[in-house]
Amino acid sequence: MQKCIFFILAFQISTVCCAQVPKAINSIKDLTDSIAILVRKNNIPGLMLGITTKDSVLYSGGFGYADIKIKRPVTNRTRFRLGSITKSFMAIAIQKLVEQGKLNLNDPLKEIAPEIPFTNKWENSNPVRIVNLLENTSGFDDFKLNKMYSIDQKSYSTKKMMLLQQSSMSCRWRPSERYTYCNVNYVILAYIIYKLTGMEYDQYLTDNILTPLNMNSSGFNAWSRTPDQNVKEYSSSSGHLKEVPSVTLLPAAAGSLWSSSDDMIKFLQLFLKNGFPILKPASISRMETPTSSLAANAGLKSGYALGNEDFGRLRGHDGILGTCRSSYRYDRQSGYGFVISSNANGLAGIESLINGYLMKNKPTAGVKAQPLNIKEITPYFGYYQLEDPRFDLLAFVDRFMLVKIEVENDTVNFNIVGKKHKLLQTTPLIFIQPGSETAEIAFATNGDGKRVLIINKHYAEQVSAISAISWRIVMLLAGIFAMLSVLMGFGALFYFTFKKLSLKQLKIRVLPMISVMFLSWGIYFFMEVKKSNYLLYQLQVPGLISISIFLGFTLFGIFSILNLFIVFKEWTAIRTRLSRWIIVSISFSLVFICYVLLINGWIGLMTWTL
Structure with missing residues (x-):
């Protein structure tokens, strides 16, 4: 992370x-x-x-x-x-x-x-x-x-x-x-x-x-x-x-x-x-x-x-x-x-x-750049996804980092989060950033024949533009709809207070918010441990932090599935087409997030049994 x-x-x-x-x-x-x-x-x-x-x-x-x-x-x-x-x-x-x-x-x-x-x-x-x-x-x-x-x-x-x-x-x-x-x-x-x-x-x-x-x-x-x-x-x-x-x-x-x-x-x-x-x-x-x-x-x-x-x-x-x-x-x-x-x-x-x-006034060892071999580097242009997780449990988070290698005015750049960084070639397929003393970027092919990028010690594999962008867009949309569920939930509680929503309509709109609150609960306690890593000792046995992580992620999964079931069961209680579209989008978004967490070991995570 x-x-x-x-x-x-x-x-x-x-x-x-x-x-x-x-x-x-x-x-x-x-x-x-x-x-x-x-x-x-x-x-x-x-x-x-x-x-x-x-x-x-x-x-x-x-x-x-x-x-x-x-x-x-x-x-x-x-x-x-x-x-x-x-x-x-x-x-x-x-x-x-x-x-x-x-x-x-x-x-x-x-x-x-x-x-x-x-x-x-x-x-x-x-x-x-x-x-x-x-x-x-x-x-x-x-x-x-x-x-x-x-x-x-x-x-x-x-x-x-x-x-x-x-x-x-x-x-x-x-x-x-x-x-x-x-x-x-x-x-x-x-x-x-x-x-x-x-x-x-x-x-x-x-x-x-x-x-x-x-x-x-x-x-x-x-x-x-x-x-x-x-x-x-x-x-x-x-x-x-x-x-x-x-x-x-x-x-x-x-x-x-x-x-x-x-x-x-x-x-x-x-x-x-x-x-x-x-x-x-x-x-x-x-x-x-x-x-x-x-x-x-x-x-x-x-x-x-x-x-x-x-x-x-x-x-x-x-x-x-x-x-x-x-x-x-x-x-x-x-x-x-x-x-x-x-x-x-x-x-x-x-x-x-x-x-x-x-190191003040100490001579620096310059690195001489060589002309760019555009033919040699062209197959390596495109998107790269990190594939060197330190912890398997957090591998899916690491993979969010996407690097694009591109050429502009006969200069190779790597693009991270929209910011371009110029690269100079020092030897074939080896590059350095201007102002650096040592080359830290290389292109190679792994044992499976995949093109890879090594950048600042990290290993990334080339992926297609469609796969690189599409699932990130899906995750981004899922995250947006998850946050939207909180606004919808509080809005529903407000309207229910003034008797403008039935109990059935309230249930459909509040359950997604409850799911996200459970997820936030689990994430909060995990981030507390990440921020103060000495607290890792509390994950060795069942306790406040470890049980909170288990319950937060697990209850998020349970309530996300339950919410989707209730949405289809109480479909007629959703009055307008726009409301149906928003509620269904939120429900499937939460189930999608649940699936990602499940396959990466977070749903049902009991840290004391690892």
């Missing part, structure tokens, strides 16, 4: 954060003063910051409070919950095993660990390999809604943690075809580490990464085991900061790192020193180079590699866990890196502010 929004915004990045801080930034002090302003302005309770070169620390410390209640400040030793940044540590651990000859990135998973209960109908031609897990190209669904967080402070062995995610381990398309972010991949990698070394993943990472780097205040914990050293987590959904529980992460190997700015600076210097003292330079380079996806094979050098992602000229990883938001970035060429984390209200664009200061 959020993918569609981020997909648009990825091509409309502005300098909003800089506009908020007009002061020129010419020194680290200027930078930290500007960050302090943003922290206060965005009501961020506590922020950790570390900035370094490969040899010296430019800044290590924090802003605000780790614990608001007792006014405990954020310092260079305060431990933040860094979430998916853990994946970079997991990838380093795997690379270490590769260097030791215990593993090969191209090893099929089934040969390394045949006991892992995954399914892949393309296994003979396209097996799941270790590299697919690292680069998130396995095709597995991400965690189920009830298998992300728990409120119980319970530890699981590496093997049991892996088996807990079994319901997601089914390839939805050919491995090595599409990138889609998946925490389950890294839980499987943790089990691989355990099988090859005999050590639980957290102990292996501690002994082989944290200890050699002297990251002595860091650790891997599924929940906050040392609250006096860790940040408290806060939510501001009500407009005021409120402490929330430190939830237990069930796929812990994908995001259990707690660390401080002092320690994370040592981790950044590992990359800036080309892997010293843990990995060889070639292993670091491999971590930065995606190879397994269709995008990589088409020639794109950008994308998600081994627990390591590109952000323009920078590399790094982000982390979101509980209410903490984190990121680290580095550029080996310029020799700079930084890490940042907050315990509520995001990062407020502070990463862009830091990057702008660090």
Whole structure:
């Protein structure tokens, strides 16, 4: 659901954060003063910051409070919950095993660990390999809604943690075809580490990464085991900061790192020193180079590699866990890196502010455009629909995003929601946006012979104009009629109050409104969880949120069918032709929406049983 929004915004990045801080930034002090302003302005309770070169620390410390209640400040030793940044540590651990000859990135998973209960109908031609897990190209669904967080402070062995995610381990398309972010991949990698070394993943990472780097205040914990050293987590959904529980992460190997700015600076210097003292330079380079996806094979050098992602000229990883938001970035060429984390209200664009200061006056690597090969690109003109859902449950929402590739004045453009973006060809079927430093758009053909578009890491398949537009028009009309049912329902209640409608006429006009209200009820509670993802723990058991989602969507389905039945049963009670047309259109629209939700698993959704 959020993918569609981020997909648009990825091509409309502005300098909003800089506009908020007009002061020129010419020194680290200027930078930290500007960050302090943003922290206060965005009501961020506590922020950790570390900035370094490969040899010296430019800044290590924090802003605000780790614990608001007792006014405990954020310092260079305060431990933040860094979430998916853990994946970079997991990838380093795997690379270490590769260097030791215990593993090969191209090893099929089934040969390394045949006991892992995954399914892949393309296994003979396209097996799941270790590299697919690292680069998130396995095709597995991400965690189920009830298998992300728990409120119980319970530890699981590496093997049991892996088996807990079994319901997601089914390839939805050919491995090595599409990138889609998946925490389950890294839980499987943790089990691989355990099988090859005999050590639980957290102990292996501690002994082989944290200890050699002297990251002595860091650790891997599924929940906050040392609250006096860790940040408290806060939510501001009500407009005021409120402490929330430190939830237990069930796929812990994908995001259990707690660390401080002092320690994370040592981790950044590992990359800036080309892997010293843990990995060889070639292993670091491999971590930065995606190879397994269709995008990589088409020639794109950008994308998600081994627990390591590109952000323009920078590399790094982000982390979101509980209410903490984190990121680290580095550029080996310029020799700079930084890490940042907050315990509520995001990062407020502070990463862009830091990057702008660090990379100021640094030469950019230009990409030379080549003349457009119109004959080669012509078959790829047309409409493309996203087909890389992170969660199967939300796949139908992702598919609403439609991209049109067209040519105008001998220039290729991609059109999203009516806004055109110019593309420049760099190599055959590889394109870049003007002003970008790396190409992120490629055209290719998949294993089924379908033309595909890879754009900003997302995978989209070519569809006919009729299918691309027609069902979206149907969904749009269904949505309009659903909203119209609410107006009709309130209008009917008004007329019934003044005895201008019979009970039969009221029933026909109010039932659709009741159906939509049930749907709104279910959507509201689901969006509350999406907005404050720490609430996912409430989907693990029957409770207010999980039962509200179940009842909202299920009762919408029941009342939509009931309404259609009653409309035909009480047909004669609808007096005018216009009223009949509107009521029938509303009724069939609700049934159509019900059908879409049913085939996508929302009608009868009991999150605690997934």
